[in-house]
Amino acid sequence: MAPTRVGTLLTDMRARLRAAGIEEADLDARLLVGAALGLDAAGLILRAGDAVSPERLTHVEAMVARRLEAEPVHRILGHRAFGEHEFALSPETLEPRPDTETLVDLAAEAFARRGDASILFADVGTGTGAIAVSLLARFPESRCVAIDLSEGALATAARNAAAAGVGDRFLPVRADYLSALGKALDAVVSNPPYIPTGDLAGLDPGVRRFDPALALDGGADGLDAYRALTREAASCLAPGGDLLFEIGRGQEADVAALAKGAGFSPIEARPDLAGIVRALWFRRDRAGANLNETA
Incomplete structure (x- = not known):
């Protein structure tokens, strides 16, 4: 039997994914075949005529079979790019998605406006550590208390922070929201x-x-975490402290009301690339003053 060639394998896997109705079939096939063969996009073209070993062929087949069972391609690969870094995934973490870059960019503006040489912030529900690591990389004098209920997520995030060169400023804490922290943020x-x-x-x-x-x-209305975080952030943040959230579609008014009730003033609502309000920035009032005009 003639050996399977790289180009033929890529074509076949692309066809299988297309036939299954997978929307990003072409990209997914390229990513999976490339990862299994150790080739980038250019390598897949340049080595299209190379034979594929039986072991590598089996590896490709196994990866594509997982994709056909609806497993996301980056779960199969075990990592996903976010911002300027690559983040390892684990079963306990979400995949970092482009929508969250809206939150990171807004938080970076909040940090820059503070003008502090050193910023201590919390990333609540850190998951892969994508938010924390991205901000730590942008602000070399900052430190982050990275909070998650999952030990597995914290371990994954700590590895990602170390790989990005910010591990010494990444402080993992297993906790429920901000309950374990004091008033230093x-x-x-x-x-x-x-x-x-x-x-x-x-x-x-x-x-x-x-x-x-x-x-x-x-929770029942999707707002359980915001209730807890606005309440607890009011205790952990000094007057003038910044509170920033990613939100779901249509949650802006409800989350803003919760923040206002906890003593926060709105600073900005930032839409994502699709025009959906995705990130909210609030600031803790100073003795009840509205800080909107000072932002």
Whole structure:
């Protein structure tokens, strides 16, 4: 039997994914075949005529079979790029997604406006550490208390922080929201679970089956985490401290009301690339003053 060639294998895997109705079939095939063969996009072209060993062929088949079962391609690869860094994934973490870059960019503006040489902030529900690591890399004098309920997520995040060269400023803490912290924080940043419990069953299978429910389920109305975080942040942040959230579609008014009730003033609502308000920035009032005009 003639050996399978790289180009033929890529074509075949692309066809299988297309036939299954996978939207990003071409990209997914390239990523999976490339990873299994140790080739980048250019290598797949330049070595299209090379024979594929039986072991490598088996590896490709196994990876594509997982994709056909709705497992997201980056779960299969074990890592995903976010901002300027690559983040290892684990079963206890969400995949960092482009929407969250909206929150990171807004938080970076908040940090820059503070003008402090050193910023101590919390990343609540750190997961892979994508938010914390991205901000630590942008602000070399900053430190982050990275909070998660999952030991597995914290271990993954700590490895990612070390790989990005910020591990000495990344402080992992297993806790429920901000309950374990004192009053020393300059900022709190969080992409908390915000999907209403009743909506979980209707999520894309790749999310529903492979993302951890702990990081998705926001309670009956999707606002449980925001209730806790606005209340606890009021105790952990000094007057003038910044509170920044990622939110789901249509949650802006509800989250803003919770923040106002806890003593925070709105500074900015930032849309993502699709025009959906995705990130909110609040500041803790100084003796009840509205800080909107001072931002």
